[in-house]
Amino acid sequence: QVQLVESGGGVVQPGRSLRLSCAASGDTLRWNGMHWVRQAPGKGLEWVAGISYDGNNKYYAESVRGRFTISRDNSKNTLYLQMDSLRPEDTAVYYCAKDRFGGFPVPREFDSWGQGTLVTVSS
Amino acid sequence: DIQMTQSPSTLSASVGDRVTITCRASQSISSWLAWYQQKPGKAPKLLIYKASTLENGVPSRFSGSGSGTEFALTISSLQPDDFATYYCQQHSSYSTFGQGTKVEI
Numbered sequence: 001q002v003q004l005v006e007s008g009g010g011v012v013q014p015g016r017s018l019r020l021s022c023a024a025s026g027d028t029l030r031w032n033g034m035h036w037v038r039q040a041p042g043k044g045l046e047w048v049a050g051i052s053y054d055g056n057n058k059y060y061a062e063s064v065r066g067r068f069t070i071s072r073d074n075s076k077n078t079l080y081l082q083m084d085s086l087r088p089e090d091t092a093v094y095y096c097a098k099d100r101f102g103g104f105p106v107p108r109e110f111d112s113w114g115q116g117t118l119v120t121v122s123s
Numbered sequence: 124d125i126q127m128t129q130s131p132s133t134l135s136a137s138v139g140d141r142v143t144i145t146c147r148a149s150q151s152i153s154s155w156l157a158w159y160q161q162k163p164g165k166a167p168k169l170l171i172y173k174a175s176t177l178e179n180g181v182p183s184r185f186s187g188s189g190s191g192t193e194f195a196l197t198i199s200s201l202q203p204d205d206f207a208t209y210y211c212q213q214h215s216s217y218s219t220f221g222q223g224t225k226v227e228i
Contacts, residue, residue: 047218109157113166
């Protein structure tokens with residue numbers, strides 16, 4: 001069973017950037033699509049971005065398209081989320097989640113999740 | 124984008140009750156629907172996928188049904204550990220979650 005650990009969260013001013021990482025252990029992620037899902041304080045889950053197993057296909061929610069970039073390094077078993085032009089409404093706990101399959105052309109269910117990392121966008 | 128609407132938003136129930144949560148998609152998603160359970164401060168946990176397939180290790184009191192646009196999650200006999208928030212997720216056209224249903228005492 002894979003373990004996922006997110007890092008990189010913190011407090012950042014509006015308009016600034018932050019990069020989140022999700023490191024996997026216990027199994028390889030190279031055959032699985034991966035996703036970022038966020039949860040604003042007291043709110044529900046929002047899918048943010050997804051990437052295919054090989055990194056060739058990337059998908060974004062409308063709310064972050066053009067500002068966030070998902071990427072992966074399979075040699076390091078690590079997923080990333082580069083967040084630029086951050087807004088207060090991006091404040092949330094960010095979870096990484098493993099797709100049961102390759103994540104392309106459509107995702108499947110998310111069968112493993114990290115514990116989340118909190119991003120707070122505030123001046 | 125496909126919208127997912129869950130009902131009710133909050134459900135008050137007692138141990139032993141049979142409870143049903145519904146999820147409606149704004150367009151057909153075939154059976155590409157999953158259900159997750161989330162407890163406060165914890166990550167979501169996959170319960171059911173492909174609308175009705177139970178994830179390994181999930182108790183059999185959980186069941187899912189439906190296809191197309193109408194889906195349901197049923198807990199046959201509510202246990203103390205089941206008080207949590209439940210989310211449906213479509214993954215027919217990328218991914219969207221419902222707004223959640225909180226099951227409380």
